[in-house]
Amino acid sequence: MKDTVLEMRNITKEFPGVKALDNVTLEVKRGDTHALVGENGAGKSTLMKVLSGVYPYKTYDGEILINGEIATFHTTRDSEKAGVAIIYQELALVKDLNVAENIFLGKLHQRGGVVSWDKVYFEAQKLLDDLGVEVDLSKKIKDIGIGQQQLVEIVKALSVDADILILDEPTAALTEAEVELLMEIIRKLKAKGVTCILISHKLNEVMEICDRCTVIRDGATIGTNDISELDEDKIIKMMAGRELTQRYPDKTAVIQDRVMLEVKSLCKWSKEDDSKKILDDISFNVKAGEILGISGLMGAGRTELLMSIFGYMKGRQEGEIIIDGEAVKISTPKKAIELGMGLVTEDRKKLGLVLIQSIVNNATLASLKKVSRNGVLNADMEVHETNKFVDSIGIKTPSVDVQVQKLSGGNQQKVLLARCLMTKPKVLFLDEPTRGIDVGAKYEIYTLMNELAAQGTAIVMVSSEMPEVIGMSDRVVVMHEGEIVCEYSRNEVSQEKIMLYASGGCND
Amino acid sequence: MIKLNFKKNISAFIMLISLVVIAAVFSILSDGIFFYPRNIAMLARQTTIVAIMAIGMMFVIVAGHIDLSVGQMMGFAGTVAAVLQVWYKWDTAPAIIAALFVGILGGVWHGYWVAYRKIPAFIATLGGMLIFQGAKIGLGKSMSIAPMNESFAKLGQAYIPAYIGWIIGSIAVIAMIISVIMNRRSKIKFNFQTVPVGVDIAKTIGITLVIFVAVWYLNRYQGIPMPVMIMLVLALIFSFVAKKTILGRNIFALGGNFEAATLSGIKTKMNTVIVFVISSGLAAAAGIILTARLNAATPAAGDGKELDAIAACVIGGTSMTGGVGSIPAVIVGALVMAALDNGMSLINLETYWQYIVKGLVLTFAVWADTMSKSRSE
Numbered sequence: 001m002k003d004t005v006l007e008m009r010n011i012t013k014e015f016p017g018v019k020a021l022d023n024v025t026l027e028v029k030r031g032d033t034h035a036l037v038g039e040n041g042a043g044k045s046t047l048m049k050v051l052s053g054v055y056p057y058k059t060y061d062g063e064i065l066i067n068g069e070i071a072t073f074h075t076t077r078d079s080e081k082a083g084v085a086i087i088y089q090e091l092a093l094v095k096d097l098n099v100a101e102n103i104f105l106g107k108l109h110q111r112g113g114v115v116s117w118d119k120v121y122f123e124a125q126k127l128l129d130d131l132g133v134e135v136d137l138s139k140k141i142k143d144i145g146i147g148q149q150q151l152v153e154i155v156k157a158l159s160v161d162a163d164i165l166i167l168d169e170p171t172a173a174l175t176e177a178e179v180e181l182l183m184e185i186i187r188k189l190k191a192k193g194v195t196c197i198l199i200s201h202k203l204n205e206v207m208e209i210c211d212r213c214t215v216i217r218d219g220a221t222i223g224t225n226d227i228s229e230l231d232e233d234k235i236i237k238m239m240a241g242r243e244l245t246q247r248y249p250d251k252t253a254v255i256q257d258r259v260m261l262e263v264k265s266l267c268k269w270s271k272e273d274d275s276k277k278i279l280d281d282i283s284f285n286v287k288a289g290e291i292l293g294i295s296g297l298m299g300a301g302r303t304e305l306l307m308s309i310f311g312y313m314k315g316r317q318e319g320e321i322i323i324d325g326e327a328v329k330i331s332t333p334k335k336a337i338e339l340g341m342g343l344v345t346e347d348r349k350k351l352g353l354v355l356i357q358s359i360v361n362n363a364t365l366a367s368l369k370k371v372s373r374n375g376v377l378n379a380d381m382e383v384h385e386t387n388k389f390v391d392s393i394g395i396k397t398p399s400v401d402v403q404v405q406k407l408s409g410g411n412q413q414k415v416l417l418a419r420c421l422m423t424k425p426k427v428l429f430l431d432e433p434t435r436g437i438d439v440g441a442k443y444e445i446y447t448l449m450n451e452l453a454a455q456g457t458a459i460v461m462v463s464s465e466m467p468e469v470i471g472m473s474d475r476v477v478v479m480h481e482g483e484i485v486c487e488y489s490r491n492e493v494s495q496e497k498i499m500l501y502a503s504g505g506c507n508d
Numbered sequence: 509m510i511k512l513n514f515k516k517n518i519s520a521f522i523m524l525i526s527l528v529v530i531a532a533v534f535s536i537l538s539d540g541i542f543f544y545p546r547n548i549a550m551l552a553r554q555t556t557i558v559a560i561m562a563i564g565m566m567f568v569i570v571a572g573h574i575d576l577s578v579g580q581m582m583g584f585a586g587t588v589a590a591v592l593q594v595w596y597k598w599d600t601a602p603a604i605i606a607a608l609f610v611g612i613l614g615g616v617w618h619g620y621w622v623a624y625r626k627i628p629a630f631i632a633t634l635g636g637m638l639i640f641q642g643a644k645i646g647l648g649k650s651m652s653i654a655p656m657n658e659s660f661a662k663l664g665q666a667y668i669p670a671y672i673g674w675i676i677g678s679i680a681v682i683a684m685i686i687s688v689i690m691n692r693r694s695k696i697k698f699n700f701q702t703v704p705v706g707v708d709i710a711k712t713i714g715i716t717l718v719i720f721v722a723v724w725y726l727n728r729y730q731g732i733p734m735p736v737m738i739m740l741v742l743a744l745i746f747s748f749v750a751k752k753t754i755l756g757r758n759i760f761a762l763g764g765n766f767e768a769a770t771l772s773g774i775k776t777k778m779n780t781v782i783v784f785v786i787s788s789g790l791a792a793a794a795g796i797i798l799t800a801r802l803n804a805a806t807p808a809a810g811d812g813k814e815l816d817a818i819a820a821c822v823i824g825g826t827s828m829t830g831g832v833g834s835i836p837a838v839i840v841g842a843l844v845m846a847a848l849d850n851g852m853s854l855i856n857l858e859t860y861w862q863y864i865v866k867g868l869v870l871t872f873a874v875w876a877d878t879m880s881k882s883r884s885e
Contacts, residue, residue, distance in 0.1 A: 351767045355765065357761070361760075361761070365772040374754055
């Protein structure tokens with residue numbers, strides 16, 4: 001019987017208005033490769049952030065035991081010292097430094113402040129050889145592939161003698177061959193006695209390499225089993241097995257026959273690398289009054305699809321876009337807006353709002369022509385127009401002069417929606433419309449979506465929350481690696497089907 | 509609401525207080541000479557050139573860029589005007605138009621490289637600074653070019669007669685009253701709450717007083733200096749552009765969040781070019797006034813002035829990260845810089861000390877601003 005290396009007991013973590021983790025328990029045995037699975041937003045990443053000290057000790061309830069001792073991590077450095085290393089989905093490497101420098105970043109071998117480069121390269125090479133990784137140490141990170149970067153991250157994590165290595169969706173961006181290599185390395189680590197926690201959506205990988213598996217759903221532990229007791233179907237059931245209660249308002253809007261947006265054979269190539277196809281032969285349409293959900297894993301190309309149609313994403317593009325029966329060429333967002341499209345971006349702080357400006361200024365930003373005459377703005381008209389939306393979509397604020405950075409996430413999202421709606425779009429793109437906002441605000445946004453559909457707006461919603469896609473969409477398409485792999489109507493769709501196609505399980 | 513407004517205005521208060529402190533200190537140290545009408549007129553004139561450049565610079569900084577070329581652009585445009593008038597006998601109006609045109613071209617040049625070729629503004633305008641410096645020296649053949657026509661020199665040297673000063677002051681007051689009334693009417697039309705009539709009246713009386721006292725004080729010497737008048741008009745126009753026009757809103761938005769501006773359908777590239785055109789154009793205007801005031805174009809004209817313009821913006825609370833700035837505040841910033849120059853010369857402080865003091869004031873001004881902001885968070 002193996003002993004327990006890590007135990008997380010009754011972890012509860014609350015954000016304002018949201019209980020992200022509710023009494024989660026995780027027990028990992030020494031030397032195991034332990035899978036942590038659950039749909040997006042289930043709380044996997046939050047749990048790992050608690051473990052690695054991103055959320056400091058005492059900002060959560062419950063306790064963490066490492067080798068039987070209570071751990072109190074205040075920073076990620078504390079957790080590193082205790083032997084916990086984490087590799088995030090977004091890699092944390094310095095692109096302009098070479099492989100060896102990155103491996104020992106912050107802890108270069110030195111004597112009296114002078115780096116002993118020979119020692120650095122010697123030690124780095126030793127680490128690589130141990131794992132059987134072949135990378136040129138003197139190459140810059142930006143010059144090696146994403147798969148190799150992933151390996152460098154792992155080597156870097158091991159350079160501090162980690163006992164517990166957490167891999168957050170390490171294979172999401174890798175090719176088949178790279179995945180195979182990574183699997184091989186995880187096996188080697190296991191042989192050396194390193195405990196790995198693998199967060200993954202790819203259940204075939206989980207089945208292949210892991211010893212045990214914990215499923216999380218809605219911030220709670222569903223169960224931990226030996227892999228030998230499980231199969232993919234069972235895991236999917238555990239992940240999705242929630243009762244869908246009335247979390248979504250009933251849709252009363254009638255789908256009209258009028259096709260508002262039609263995309264035919266859209267292909268898109270990367271701006272940086274013209275040989276890399278981001279979107280492959282995408283075709284779909286949305287009718288007036290219809291809500292089309294786009295589901296898929298991170299990196300499947302959903303945001304890229306919206307951004308390409310909206311004229312924001314640069315790079316070679318082929319295919320046809322037809323808006324309300326008229327073939328159009330959209331080269332800039334300005335053009336898209338003029339043609340009656342609206343986009344609410346997934347990243348409201350970075351791509352959406354001017355945080356230092358007021359609600360009014362943000363709301364009117366895309367419709368300044370409407371509130372001006374000959375280029376001169378009418379401040380009262382701006383407030384008047386904005387107030388309409390403050391009332392109709394329920395932005396909670398004492399005044400429209402408040403800076404948007406002082407608002408809650410849900411209200412910020414509504415300001416962004418207000419900006420979009422002020423342009424009276426015929427086709428509305430919503431990219432993760434309810435990310436990071438509380439349950440109440442979510443319901444309000446769903447209601448608003450239904451109202452817009454009832455007014456004849458065609459809505460395309462990208463969402464990583466499967467229940468949301470299923471609860472809100474008239475039709476669902478699933479994307480995988482830049483392609484649409486399947487389409488279901490409201491009646492046919494299920495979480496199991498989406499998950500199967502999203503993870504590339506069915507390629508026919 | 510009142511609390512919010514107060515927070516918003518904290519930096520403005522700090523700036524005005526520091527201006528009062530600076531004036532008081534120099535007044536004492538100079539035995540009151542600082543406040544002599546003649547010196548105040550001088551001070552106002554000294555402020556103009558930096559203030560005009562700083563107006564343009566504010567737009568550039570708000571848009572998230574910087575323009576290091578304005579000093580040399582000022583010298584170059586002034587030289588263009590002088591060469592055309594003194595050597596080629598051009599009349600005043602065409603010489604001025606040509607100089608302004610040079611400024612606009614310079615702005616298009618910078619805007620092109622920054623917006624369409626993605627060169628950092630720091631580098632693009634550093635290049636422009638060297639190019640204009642070379643052009644200035646080459647065109648002027650390294651000598652002073654003088655004298656200008658009387659009509660040209662007036663732009664920098666003339667004073668507006670006392671009675672016209674009063675007329676202009678009165679027009680300003682009437683315009684202000686009309687705008688207050690229109691503002692109230694518009695608010696009522698949209699069913700908004702209006703501020704109590706008393707507040708509007710008090711505000712109007714206050715500003716009227718300030719305008720009339722300024723006119724009276726300047727009239728005690730020779731009247732409002734012509735360049736000051738030009739500066740005030742430019743400040744008024746560009747303050748309007750910044751606050752009340754789509755163009756201004758677009759510039760603030762793209763400095764506040766470039767991606768959000770693009771996704772909202774703002775032509776970010778074109779607006780970036782316009783920002784540099786405003787900056788270079790105003791630098792050329794400053795150059796014309798400098799040439800007029802000196803009645804000559806000199807090879808060293810404008811050297812280092814870009815830094816004064818940037819300092820005026822920063823003292824005036826313009827955020828170096830973009831998205832925040834106000835023209836009245838920038839003018840006060842320029843006034844602070846000019847008051848330091850003027851006061852230190854009055855008390856015969858040695859030049860090297862003047863640099864050190866200005867450097868310290870700049871640092872402390874920004875520190876005070878940062879402190880007040882982080883506290884109000």
